[in-house]
Amino acid sequence: MKNKSQSFWLSLFFAVSVLPVVAGFVYALLYSFGLAGVYEIGFTLKNWAAILSSPEIINSFLFSFYIAVVSISIALFVALWFVINYGAHFDKGILSYVIYFPLSIPAIVAAFFIIQLLSKSGLISRIFFNLNLIDNINSFPDLVNDNLGIGIILAHTLLAIPFFIIFLLGLYHSQNLENLKQLSFTLGADKKQTTKRVLLPILLNKVYPTIILYFIFVLSSYEIPLLLGQQYPQMVSVFAVRKLQRFDLADIPQAYVIISVYVLIVIVSLFILFRKRKLEYDFDN
């Protein structure tokens, strides 16, 4: 009885969670080698050669990595600073509620907000103009669709800071860091030492898997770079979808090359993340 139910649920899990990923990956591979699609031409390496020989894909991945690293570093730094210094202030009162609010903002709205705020015709530019800090609209710096991905990074940071603050606050409580902090003071450590030797190591160790997952999440993001990005280089999802849906039909197999490479990268990073780590999940944390 039990075994039967177990295999039923396991099969369901495989059918819903594993099979589609595998099937999708196989399809992408087949397509990229010219073995699927309307323009079937038989096995060919030319799509892989075309993509791998152009700087586009490397730049796209590098740009995505850059965005993910910078966004998460900023968000994590800010969140750690808040939680370590003001952890107790988020416990009660209005702030303990308000800090949850940004979680109700979807990525596409965050991107839209950043456009309205930071583009050359955005709110900040208008304020600058009215304060005579700039004399015309074109003197305002490029903050969206810019070369450095500033708009993308800001939108991601906007979403990530509250997320990490809440996450770290949870850890702060579950790991009894307030007590440890006091203990460390009692034992004669100063504030800097306490932060560096006690609080940071505990928090970072616990938050590490989440950082990696959030990293992949930013790396894969679509709506934000779609609206705030520039034409070249583009983040991976935007790049692949462009190849998939634009201009030249011969580009479609190349889109599947990008998707194959991307899926491989995600699988490998997850594998590295969880290879040694015992998976645990603490409900109350």
Added chain:
Amino acid sequence: MKKIISISLISLLSLIIFASCNKKVKEENISNLTWEKIVEKAKGSELTLMMWSGDPFINAYMNNYVIPEVKNKFGIILNISEGQGSKIVQILMAEKEAGKNKSELDMMWINGETFYQLRQIDALFGPFLEKLPNSELIDFNNPFIKYDFQQPIDGMECPWGNVQLAIIYDSLKVTDPPETMEELESFVKNNSGVFTIPTEFTGMTLLKSMLIAIAGGQEELNGDFDETKYNKYSAKLWEYINRIKPYFWKEGKTFPPTLAQTHQMFASGELYFTFSNNDSEVDNKVLLGLFPNTSRSYVLKTGTIQNSHYMGIVKNSSNKAAAMVVCNFLISPEAQLKKMNPEVWGDGTILDVNKLSDDYQNKFKNIPQRKYSLKRDSIQSKALMELAPEYMIRLYSDFRKYVIEK
């Protein structure tokens, strides 16, 4: 573990069998039906039209006029879904590949390279144009309507509107707009950061107009796609663009991906120029309050592309009758008249007005005049024919390769 895999495979297999049983659709030869039968058959159908939805006026025309009218007149529920060009091709290609014989889409707004690609994958229904009673009113003597990117339309798509590319500027900021490529070059060098080319259909149409200018005129590039000629002239075009792009918006490091964004930046003063494939666009955008009323439009001395846009019907649509009825309504004098009004959309008609009743002839003559755009007659002599679709496809990908990624 083995058991699990076999169970999941079996369940998948049964799903596939289940799905394929579901897929048989009765094919009826609609071409043999009379128009009355077609209208009758169309009643109660619900169909999906995929079209570019980047313009509030066009959307309003569809949502507030066409959709209610076809519902009241013919009992057809018309749904619009957002998408154009290669997205349409991509969807229909995937359906073909999966062997699906009932498409998600029924009709779509297309022209040129999309028409070409859809014909390549044999995704269009037709010829159906002659079936439409109103098709008799179409101005087929006009080569700009009869040929879509040099391709005879062969009744495989239904003309809907006819427009010419215009450049829009603010006469308050630009007193003497550049009318040739040389003038444009010196203009951007003196006014950097206020000119750009959107990387979509309109921008590519501008590039095509320039390509024709470089080639020394229309005749050189007429006919089928010519790789040698394309390479020769496009190289010059990229050389030209790359030479002046440091003076473009954002130093030519990026380009706006949509026309709506370009319009917005023009409206806010970030750009001094925007473009439109609709030569009367200035009027409706001034009316909308988006553009300042000092906006004007013009065309290059060497001419700009004039083309028509069309409605196509999907070969695997299960609502072909309804799609034909909608097409016929879209080319009816009343729908065309409404569409041509600059306060509604301002899209040029594809009808031969002389074939219409006196009443309609009068109405067409009395459409509110364009206030800010150039009159159609004054730019007709500068109208260039579209080139073969491959030129457009190549311009899209080469603009990326030789300009954006440089």
Added chain:
Amino acid sequence: MTLITKKLIKSLGIFLILFPFLFLLGLSFSTNWRFPSILPLEITPDNWLGLFSFSGNLFESFILSIVISVSVGLLSTFTGFLAGKYISETIIREKIIFLSYLPYTLSPVLYAASIYYYFVYFNLTGNIIGVIVGQILITFPFSINLFTGYWNSSIKNLENLVLTLGGTKLQSYLKVLIPISKRMLLIVFFQTFIISWFEYGLTTIIGVGKIQTLTIRVYQFINEANYYYAALSSCLLIIPPAFLLWFNKKYVFRKII
């Protein structure tokens, strides 16, 4: 730091957090607000009143999004709850948890592109069912991931106790397991609801532009540069999750990522 400056900083922080909401709300109530005006020239309820009008049709999208997200949330929560119990007992539990991370860490738009072919094959494109199925491919593993960690020996011992005392399997669920897991069920429901509610990439591909959820409408309005409607639909997107937060802030927070 004096108490006043501390209070000031705190108020500033609260203002900064709330600013995006106020700004979007303001934008949704204006019609003519552009460079160089700092404040809208005109405040009007027209956009909101147009919510039910024909051309806006936003309310329809709102209902559609609710239907999709509630279905996705409920289905993935309950199946995940049941499946999690059995999966937590298997010897390949760790591997399952590892595998369950994959679907929802993948970029939804690229995941959708890679399985689009199969969806076309099964007639699952361009309809609500297809979008729900597509989103469940992301939320179900997420739910499994949470529940597999949740089912521990103490909960199972309770179940065994009920069975030993002569209770039926159904009774053990209805009277014991579901009630004591109420909080966890709510957490998983809210979180899967929100994944679905925020979803754009997969929905746009699988829905072929025909299934116009709110996120898709926001993108369309941005695309046609209709910023006031984009702001209006953004507000509609924010209201339900904000309401859930108000209902209970703890439930909405995603635990694992």
